[in-house]
Amino acid sequence: MEEWTVRVEHCDTKKEKPDTDHLEFGRSFTDHMFVMDYSEPLGWHDARIVPYQKLTIDPSAMAFHYGQTVFEGMKAYYTENGEIQLFRPDKNLARLNHSNDRLCIPPVDEEFVLKAIKQLIYTDKEWIPKAEGTSLYIRPFIISTEPYLGVAPSHHYKLIVILSPVGAYYKEGINPVKIAVENHYVRAVKGGTGEAKTGGNYASSLKAQEMVSKQGYSQVLWLDGVEKKYIEEVGSMNVFFKINGEVVTPALNGSILSGVTRDSVIELLKYWDVPVTERRISMEELYQAYVDGQLEEAFGTGTAAVISPIGELAWEGKKLEVNNGKIGETAKRLYDTMSGIQYGKVEDPFGWIVKVKETEPVK
Structure with missing residues (x-):
């Protein structure tokens, strides 16, 4: 125009x-x-x-x-x-x-x-x-x-x-949620519409969400649609894991939505000199990190919740309790900083904020 x-x-x-x-x-x-x-x-x-x-x-x-x-x-x-x-x-x-x-x-x-x-x-x-x-x-x-x-x-x-x-979103404080890893249904595949924000992606997620909700879980952890091995998203959010001091998130691969909050988290972590990596990560690797005592935190990121800590993961009959079911230090710092910037309580060093002011009347 x-x-x-x-x-x-x-x-x-x-x-x-x-x-x-x-x-x-x-x-x-x-x-x-x-x-x-x-x-x-x-x-x-x-x-x-x-x-x-x-x-x-x-x-x-x-x-x-x-x-x-x-x-x-x-x-x-x-x-x-x-x-x-x-x-x-x-x-x-x-x-x-x-x-x-x-x-x-x-x-x-x-x-x-x-x-x-x-x-x-x-x-x-x-x-x-x-x-x-x-x-x-x-x-x-x-x-x-x-x-x-x-x-x-x-x-x-x-x-x-x-x-x-x-x-x-958090009326009674931030309480980590329980997540079930989905091994049957898939959200999207590379070459499909997973990287676009379109209604069909969400419609295809409802069946698995309905099933795990009946089992007491808040969301589904989605695996890749081909091998059903590599982690992609959690519910309708991007997902992060802190493993032995390093924050890892699945790399954008054509089936993962590029979240604005995801991008902001990565920028914040780099600003704080916290090691952060975008790469493929399998459930086997995550489980091994848990067994070795190196899985320190897990959390989802999105517009609604900003940061949604994960307290437990259920996978193939095993339950992985993360950080004793409590929000981790990194997730808490990210939430406080991001929400603080959004509400004008914390300095915005990145120029992320756009003010809404009165405009001239349109004739």
Whole structure:
């Protein structure tokens, strides 16, 4: 888009805001949303902020039939001095375009979309909760809307951004979770869509998640889809292990999503001169490290939790208790620092924070 133009239509009646003390993730949505359309030969056009509303889409829209969709997830935070800020939104939008490329969706202008998101947030700034640990979740997504049942890339799309106030992830302190290693189902394979943030990856994970939940486990540790030997992700998060003083995380291989929090953790560890390596790591190697007393910490990383410590791993009838079931020193330091930067309590030496300020009215 050549010009910064967004049409704004304010809602006539504002919704009742949810109780800040009882916020459920993804259950409440703000008064407005951002929408932009794509068609050939116009390209992306008609950028607008409108009242949050239901969509009218043809039943034959290709998104319903062939899953040509992508999405992102990030947050807006209120600081103690009343500022609104985002955490590395440029990385999320760059990843959105990476997903677009994999799904044959036309790229968006990242700078323009970020400006639109900032304006949307400012429009609904009253929805940003201010209680400790709360935030405003931001969900940009693109769906293919062409009414056609042929298997081919669509010629019509919608980019939509919706906002949802969310509660503190750790209301009662950070408690390490129990994880089951999945040996049957797989999340993704190299050459597939694992490195894109698309709905099908999450749909394919539900069966294994449902099964382990009945056994008392919080998440699934995914292994590679070919040999079912090498560790990839934990639930919908990237995963890290501290082994004999070195932090190890699976290398990006085409089936692992490149997490913004993952990248931030690696940068922080290097900044602190903590040894960190991206490489293949098998469950056999991890188990041997546990047997040798060298598995010191394990944790997942993602937008929702930032850091999610792992207290126990179940694998082939064996249980690996990590750090006596308690959060490790490295994971705690990472969580405190990262969340501190996000809420403006800790200095940001990397330039990760983007402020959300009032923009000039769009005519």
